[in-house]
Amino acid sequence: ETGVTQSPTHLIKTRGQQVTLRCSSQSGHNTVSWYQQALGQGPQFIFQYYREEENGRGNFPPRFSGLQFPNYSSELNVNALELDDSALYLCASLAGGSTDTQYFGPGTRLTVL
Amino acid sequence: RKEVEQDPGPFNVPEGATVAFNCTYSNSASQSFFWYRQDCRKEPKLLMSVYSSGNEDGRFTAQLNRASQYISLLIRDSKLSDSATYLCVVTPPGYSSASKIIFGSGTRLSIRP
Numbered sequence: 001e002t003g004v005t006q007s008p009t010h011l012i013k014t015r016g017q018q019v020t021l022r023c024s025s026q027s028g029h030n031t032v033s034w035y036q037q038a039l040g041q042g043p044q045f046i047f048q049y050y051r052e053e054e055n056g057r058g059n060f061p062p063r064f065s066g067l068q069f070p071n072y073s074s075e076l077n078v079n080a081l082e083l084d085d086s087a088l089y090l091c092a093s094l095a096g097g098s099t100d101t102q103y104f105g106p107g108t109r110l111t112v113l
Numbered sequence: 114r115k116e117v118e119q120d121p122g123p124f125n126v127p128e129g130a131t132v133a134f135n136c137t138y139s140n141s142a143s144q145s146f147f148w149y150r151q152d153c154r155k156e157p158k159l160l161m162s163v164y165s166s167g168n169e170d171g172r173f174t175a176q177l178n179r180a181s182q183y184i185s186l187l188i189r190d191s192k193l194s195d196s197a198t199y200l201c202v203v204t205p206p207g208y209s210s211a212s213k214i215i216f217g218s219g220t221r222l223s224i225r226p
Contacts, residue, residue: 002156031211040121042200042216043157056212090156100211104156 002026004093004105012111013081021076021108025093031055032074033102034066037088049074078110086112114139117203119217127225130191134220136201137183145204146177146184150197151219157200160186188222196224 003026013019025032031050035043045058049068063079072093078085088109092102119136126132138146146163161168163175163184174187188195201217204210 002158033213035216040218042117042218045213045215048212056208058213094211101159102211102214104158106156 002103006105023091029093035090117217123221133187142206145210147202149200
């Protein structure tokens, strides 16, 4: 296994609610990326955090926000949930070198009703 | 046009067969190329990097054609355990593989006994 953990594994919310997803990176990894994977699609890059700062962002609206903590764990927050936010949310951690492999966690499956 | 495009499949082939997938990318200045494998309801895992000269890892061979902007994956002597979705991944210009990677939608492969 990759050593990357995510919680919760599954979540059901209703439109308009807010959600927080959590990711614990592999030991020694200071960088976390978040991805959204809709059914039948590949993962899409949301943003990346490096040493507690946002380090790049994909084409997602501001209601998708994140945090990284001093222990390098991370949170993804989504406000004003929409039906299209239903997806598998993956985090990936890496040590921070320019050619590092990204190690993915098992994901959180979010369903918005 | 999508940045990374793949034939979604499914490819349904008998055990022992050879199967090949292609993936095209739109930005000619893309930097790095990879194949990931994703089992049903699991996280993506790096299968192999793709180098300009082509590279092989056991039964798997990856090729890059920069002129035509495609990468390929060949699987020889396919096993039942090769059944999965294969995701083509590209690093866009200006990014490292550690910062932002773009996934294709994946090609689903099913190996039958």
